[in-house]
Amino acid sequence: MNALTLMRLRPWVQAFSLIVLVYGAGAVGHYSADKLSGALPALSCAYDQENAAYCVLVPLQHQLHHRVGEGLVKLHGITMTLFLPLMFTVLSFLAFFVVLNKAFCGWICPLGTVQEALHRIGQRFDLAFRRVPPAWRPRVSSIKWIVLVLAIFALPLISGMGVLPHSFRDPWCQVCPSRIVTTLATGDVNQLALPLAGTWSEIIFVVLRDLGFGFGAVFALSFRQPFCRVCPMLALHAMLRRFAPLRLVKRASARCDRCGLCAKACPMDITAIHTASGATAFDADCTLCGRCIAFCPEDGTLSLRLGPLPLVKSSAAAFNAMTRRESPEGKPKPVAKAGR
Structure with a gap:
């Protein structure tokens, strides 16, 4: 998925x-x-x-x-x-x-x-x-x-x-x-x-x-x-998040220094998802909504995992589709009419 x-x-x-x-x-x-x-x-x-x-x-x-x-x-x-x-x-x-x-x-x-x-x-x-x-x-x-x-x-x-x-x-x-x-x-x-x-x-x-x-x-x-x-x-969720099977995982990437779209997309305004990697990227305020994954343009940098198994990974294709629909902040974009 x-x-x-x-x-x-x-x-x-x-x-x-x-x-x-x-x-x-x-x-x-x-x-x-x-x-x-x-x-x-x-x-x-x-x-x-x-x-x-x-x-x-x-x-x-x-x-x-x-x-x-x-x-x-x-x-x-x-x-x-x-x-x-x-x-x-x-x-x-x-x-x-x-x-x-x-x-x-x-x-x-x-x-x-x-x-x-x-x-x-x-x-x-x-x-x-x-x-x-x-x-x-x-x-x-x-x-x-x-x-x-x-x-x-x-x-x-x-x-x-x-x-x-x-x-x-x-x-x-x-x-x-x-x-x-x-x-x-x-x-x-x-x-x-x-x-x-x-x-x-x-x-x-x-x-x-x-x-x-x-x-x-x-x-x-x-x-x-x-x-x-x-x-x-x-x-309460934050107290137990280290024991939860569902978690957000971020792979370190040099391109993150030039992007930051994941932090802009986050509805909780979490900056750690942009500046950190590994376990520290799974912030206490995260709600696992997945918007940061959807607005990450790099394949596999961000993923939602069930234990060791990746359920969803970021991808350039999903990023392009999402940005056509709305901005990272959630502003809807006008739907392009056929033939234009």
């Missing part, structure tokens, strides 16, 4: 994943949807009543809140009945997380698909294309790690110990824009409503969720993948 085929296939996989993860329960039934949930971790919001899976961050937060936090307070009650369910939950979670790893972000995640669609709409209407300034990228990239430590690990654990209100049991779910994206896709607007009768923390969470969704949707029209840059899911 060449890089052009990869670029043509990915939108179909994304669209299929979006339909299955948002509307799947309506087709397979809630019982089968629960079975699918246990087999396929996905950023399909647990608050969506019509979905066929749920967000893999839910069980991680809930296990820390319900089991680890309360267990630290009641040490005398910790027995094998606690550790065994926790162990199997975490191990199964990690197993799927390692297998899919970053390919989840670039190929399956509904929120990533929606962001890409918004950006394509913005570029189709010739809105300004913007990048995160190079000096800001390290700071922006560090946000996802801060969110992971605080919202996914620390706050649910502290809430489970009784120090914070119960609403902090899953703080990331309370503010995650995917909660709005997937529920709006099914016609449910309740997640936008402000709970005036709720606690102060619940009201703040809804305000932050609405603002995050609104600003993220607007930014996505000009910036590529704004939410992905701060998503704790990407940070």
